Amino acid sequence: MPELPFSREIICARDLLKKYNGKTVVDNISFTVTRGECFGILGPNGAGKTTTVKMIHALSPPTAGELKVLGRDITKKGREIKKRLGVVTQDNNLDPDLSVWENMEMFARYYRLQPSRVRAHLHRLLALMELADYCHTRVEKLSGGMKRRLAIARSLISSPDLLILDEPTTGLDPHARHVVWQQLRLIKENDITILLTTHYLEEAAHLCDRLVIMDRGLILEEGRPRDLVQKHIGHEVLELRLAERPELWREKFAASFKELIAGHFLLGDVLYLYTFDGNELLKGIQQMSPPCRYHLLRSATLEDVFLKLTGRDLSA
Ligand SMILES: Nc1ncnc2c1ncn2[C@@H]1O[C@H](COP(=O)(O)OP(=O)(O)OP(=O)(O)O)[C@@H](O)[C@H]1O
Ligand SMILES: [Mg+2]
Incomplete structure (x- = not known):
């Protein structure tokens, strides 16, 4: 594949549609990912995240719409585009019977890298993912977090122009998740473009420069997390x-504190009041002596955005 023109658009999706057996699972979505950014698709189970990602790495053809990846049409240049992507699928896809090093080497062979450079390259990637001491360990003996880090190290072998991570930390404990985030931040510093899917709002807020919120095949919102x-x-x-x-x-x-309440949402018996001055609002409310079982004043998060847009929390 000839070198790309210096395009800022790494992914450009227009009215992208995917149907399985007549059922729409990705519903006319449009978004653009630009060079060097970490772009997130945040959504609950079944939102259509993996389906979208599979279309982007040419594993599953779109039913309709336009999809350009690295400036090329995915339906025409899928094979060439694939060579320039690093992909970590939701299920890792590692060979459990082989060692860490063998898993890396097998992949390197597929990319036909220069043999003289391969060893140093693989060692560098394993060191980046803090796996240097586990070269000879069989994959089945690794923890979930280490497997995830190995899958990420392996996806970087081809020095991809776009790294795609489908739920990079699902199933990991909080410590392992933070370790992966740390490593992904290091990767980000190397100016690589990243597309990641997640249903952890904290992950999206930590890592993504921009994101879309997806639910039931639709994009509900797009922007910077903050x-x-x-x-x-x-x-x-x-x-x-x-x-x-x-x-x-x-x-x-709502009637008494019009200037303090920017919005409100009632879910069962819990009332969420959105405000720019929580302390002032709380003071006023306490003077009215409502029958409160508990109150909590906290910073607003992406979870609140999702809740407001869908009426459900992300785990529902
Ligand atoms: N190969 C397939 N054949 C039929 N239906 C499918 C297929 N793959 C996915 N689906 C359906 O498409 C919808 C979206 O699935 P998808 O895997 O894209 O969601 P997701 O957002 O990645 O969810 P999760 O967070 O659980 O990974 C679901 O309803 C799923 O059952
Ligand atoms: Mg998925």
Whole structure:
């Protein structure tokens, strides 16, 4: 494949549609990923994240729409594009019977890298992923987090122009997740373009420069994590669990603190009040002595954005 023109658009999807047996699972979505950014697809189970990713790495053809990856049409140049991608699938796809080093070597052979350079390259990648001491360990003996790091190291062998990570930390414990985040930040510093899917809002907020929120095949929102929180929620969220008549109290609060409440959302008996000055709002509310079982004043997050847009939390 000839060198790319210096295009800023690494992925360009327009009205991308995917149907399985007549059922729409990716519903006319459009987005652009530009060179050097970490772009996230955030959404719950079944949102269509993996399906979207599979179309991008030419594993599954779009039913309709336009999809350009690295400036080329995926339906025409899929094989060539694939060679320039690093992909970590949701299931790792490592050979459990082989050692860490053998898994790396096998992949390097596939890419026909210069033999004189391969050893040093593979050692460098394993060191980057903090796996240098495990070269001879069989993959089946590795922890979940180490397997994930190995899959990421392996995806970098071809020095890809675009790294695709489908749920890089699902199933890992919080410590292992933070270790992977740390390594992904290091990769980001090398100006590589990353597309990642996740259903962890914290992961999206930590790693992504921009993201789309996806649900049931649709893109609900797009933007920088902080901007989305600002736009939909504000700075803070005051959560109140009300023992009785939550609807009535919601109306009362909304009418009494118009200038402090930017929005509100009631889920069961928990009232979420979006505000730019939580302390002031809490003070005012306490003076009204509502029947509160608990209250919590906290910073607004992407989870609040998702909740507001869909009426569900991300794990639902
Ligand atoms: N090969 C397939 N044949 C039929 N339906 C499929 C196929 N692959 C996915 N689906 C359906 O498409 C929808 C989206 O699935 P997808 O795997 O893209 O979601 P996801 O956002 O990646 O979810 P998860 O967070 O669970 O990985 C689901 O309803 C799923 O059952
Ligand atoms: Mg998936």
